[in-house]
Amino acid sequence: MPKRVDHAQRRAHITDALVRVAAAQGLHAVTMRAVAGEAGMSLNLVQYYFETKAQLMHAVLERLEQQSHERWAHRLDRLPRPVTARAFIDTFLAEALPTDTASRAFHLVWTSYAVLAMTDPELAVQPFVAGPDRLEAQLAEVLEQAQRDGAMDTERDAPREAAHLLSLSHGLGTSVLVGQRTAPAALNILHDHLDRLFTDPSRDRLGLEAATKRSRS
Amino acid sequence: MPKRVDHAQRRAHITDALVRVAAAQGLHAVTMRAVAGEAGMSLNLVQYYFETKAQLMHAVLERLEQQSHERWAHRLDRLPRPVTARAFIDTFLAEALPTDTASRAFHLVWTSYAVLAMTDPELAVQPFVAGPDRLEAQLAEVLEQAQRDGAMDTERDAPREAAHLLSLSHGLGTSVLVGQRTAPAALNILHDHLDRLFTDPSRDRLGLEAATKRSRS
DNA sequence: GTTTTCATCGTACAGCGGTACTATAAAACC
DNA sequence: GGTTTTATAGTACCGCTGTACGATGAAAAC
Incomplete structure (x- = not known):
């Protein structure tokens, strides 16, 4: 050969x-x-x-997941230090939105897979449950840190706010994919929400330890 | 015959x-x-x-849309009067969540169609852009009314809050469909958000005129 | 009462999709 | 240097899917 x-x-x-x-x-x-x-x-x-085709499909799913991780880690690495919780979450959510064509392709295919997984038990639902669950936990952790620092109202329930943020960004992402909204418009809504969440940005000084440790796993 | x-x-x-x-x-x-x-x-x-199959598929899409309208109008009719903006929006968003098996089926199929429409220009994207746009406008109108009544902070941008609410409920709906969250958990997040939106519920007294007029169209 | 219309059936056909089988050069191995 | 891998190609097969084509009995129409 x-x-x-x-x-x-x-x-x-x-x-x-x-x-x-x-x-x-x-x-x-x-x-x-x-x-x-x-x-x-x-x-x-x-x-x-x-x-077999099924194997190919599975491989694609795994690759998408891994690429997503990498892109997100890469974005985080390029963040100016010290990293604030607000910046961290901004990065987090910007990655969850189809901003450029590459990202759009990724999210479109990922969503297609998600819809497949809703009925096809063969296709592991794990990436669509365990994945988001992990993201949510990670986000909640950062929010709790922001609360301890006094950057975020302690009356808020961090896990719930994390779920809210992720669901919101996902919903916005879909509306962008479908052509109802532009990506900047979606970002605008997200940022407005974050502005309300972070009551005292001057006290926002996230240590990166907890977050990065998690993002490597 | x-x-x-x-x-x-x-x-x-x-x-x-x-x-x-x-x-x-x-x-x-x-x-x-x-x-x-x-x-x-x-x-x-x-x-x-x-x-042809394409005709069948289109017919299903139209039927889903119409059924959705009917269910939502029906829910609204059964609301105790006088209808508050909060109750109106609750109804609105509860319908957007897959709470029972029938609703789950509806949302699953609807989402499947939406994903189809992302790549298939043949399948009218209209239901997935014009539809949500109309809902958003309707919701924004109700929010503005609530602002005039003093039930909602006037510093908020009603159209943006409407987009936020719909995107959030749609994202939550997806997470329920995929099995990441239960419907009650999703409702919990929604209600928490609404609690924050309606600062003075005692002044919430929505007249139904504008809203119902729109829902008939 | 005849003719036409209408709902229904079975079946056939062509295309495409996944999978399997065989072949073949060229590199690697010993 | 002969043999064995290995990457690649072509092609064949079978099942499924959308669509088309006749057939049939029974009610309407006149």
Whole structure:
């Protein structure tokens, strides 16, 4: 054979092709042949790297999840120090919104998978329950820290506010995807809400320890 | 032939069957044969009442929209008078959450359609943009009335709060559908937010005129 | 009473999608 | 250097799906 090839890279190439197809034409248009075409290889190669379509679909889901983690960690790394809770959460939620075309593709495909998972017990619902659960816990932790610092009203229930924030950003994300709202308009609503949440921004000085520890897991 | 048959009723019977199939197994499992089976009739009859599958799909979308309107109007009618803005919005948002199994089916299928519409320009995006836009305007109107009555802080931007509320309830709805949260937990978050929105409930006395006029259109 | 219309049925057909099978060059191994 | 992997290609097969085409009996129409 020509040369020994990096399987992981080939697999990534294929899953990326799938995401492109799904983002452009919807998950229903994702066929082995379409993916192969988009990836510029023969149908059989796709089969070679993923024995079955179900395996391919699962792999894509995992890759999306991992990419999301990476993007979010990357955004966090580029934040100016010291990192405030407000900035942390801003980053958090901005990532949850389809702001650019790449992000739009990601969220569109992710949402398609979520809808699939609502009826298909085969497709692990875990990413759609455990994932958000973990995000929510992480966010709640940051909010509690902000409360201890006096940046946020202690009368608020941090876990509930975390759930509120995530649900809100997800709902806004959908409205952007569907074309009802622009991304800046969605961000505007989010920021307005955050302005109300952080009552005393001058006392907002989040230590990054707890948050980053979690984001690596 | 046996007897002349009510076409509208037959068509409704079929679209309902489709919704049942889609709710149970997902939109991808919706096939002409599956719908015919669920409806208890032959494949050809489905074709007889809907020439093509695309027509059937469109008809279902219209029916879902209309049913949603009806349910929401019905809920509003059963509200104890005088209707407060708070009660009005409660009703509004409770309808937007998958609380019972019927509502769950509705929201699941509706969301599936929304995801379809994100890539399929054929499937009218109108229900997913114009519909929410109208709801948002309606809600904003009620909020403005509440502001005039002194039940809600005038510093808030009513249209923005309306968008916030709808996005939040939609995001919560999705989290319920996906099994991350229970419906009561979602309602809890909504009510908490409303408690904060309505600063002086004693002055909340919504006249129903504007709202009901709009809900009939 | 004949003819037409209408609801219903079974079946057939063509296309596509996932999967399996076989082949083949070229690199790797020993 | 012969043999064994390995990446790649082509193609075939079977099932499913949307759609089309006749057939049939029974009520309406006249």
